[in-house]
Amino acid sequence: MTSQDPAADRPKDMNEINSNQSDELALAAALGAVSGPGPAAWSRVREELARRAEAEGLIDVAYERHDSPLGSILLGATAEGLVRVGLPAEDEDAVLDELARRVSVRVLHASRDALTHARRQLDEYFDGGRRTFDVALDWRLTRGFRREVLRATAQIPYGQTASYKQVATRAGSPGAVRAAGTALATNPLPIVVPCHRVLRSGGALGAYRGGPEAKAQLLTLERAG
């Protein structure tokens, strides 16, 4: 429609004003000499918005960032439960775009119980004190065979591993090893649905949405426990 830069058309009106009144420029500069909200004030306004939007049930996907030994993890939750775990290697904007496109555009940074629970359990997991996650999951970002693969993956116990072939078999299609790999590579709920426990047949690490280092780190953590 038009330029988003408010300053872009300023010189024009300055010219028009300045044609015979030289002090207009100083006047406009004085009028413009106003600062916006500072960062602290702005975040207070944002928090109030998030709180009220949540209270009125207007947020379809609430998300928060959580610090972990792997880095900052993004957690998204719908009313049904945890819908997305974004690993540090993932681009946060891309994750939010995906949520907007596939779940709802009403995505807002806000706190809610499902997120608080997930965050506490992640802390416990990374401290070595938690072996299974007990949070409601919203599986809507995966469907069909991929969902079956991830459900089978969710059954692999803490500290153990399975091969892609085993997971494909448990999902009902022993021949679909490659498709199982794709399902795991697009796992919307990594860590909580432990796709890091699925390795190549020879025991090689294989790919991971969060990068091979993160996969190795999680497996090391679980071996220590």
Add this chain to the structure above:
Amino acid sequence: MHVTRTVVSPRPTPLPPFERVVELHGPAVLRLCVARLGPVRADDCFQETMLAALRAYDQLRDADAIRSWLLSIAARKAVDLHRTRAREPVPVDDVEPLAGGAEAVVFRDEALWEQVRGLPDKQRQAVTLRYLADLSYPEIAAAMEIAEPAVRRNVFEGLRRLRKEIATR
């Protein structure tokens, strides 16, 4: 607001997550609210604007129109809140500074802004939206629901009057 219809639009730009809308355009909304209502009531205006926008967001057709859409909501909310205030008695604690985030909006030349508040309504709106809310002319036109040349005229007239009044102060 005027809506332009494109002849061929194979795939409209998808709407961004609302969080990004707040991040990108929220500050302009807040400035507009401060400009129209002063810092004390600006928070209410901001919250009501963003909640109304969030409620209607998935119905929005044109991702390129988000900013002007938001600002026109804010302008309407500001009018509503202004009317509400006119009808209500002013509670004592309402004068107290300052709830929420708008407090950090600092007028470097408070005396000048006193003069701005004394301008005729349309000029005051146009000047505040231009120089306090830092909006472009088309954005102000959308927010005030008047044509762009009329916005320019009001800004120009407002500045001219301010200059005269400042000369006599």
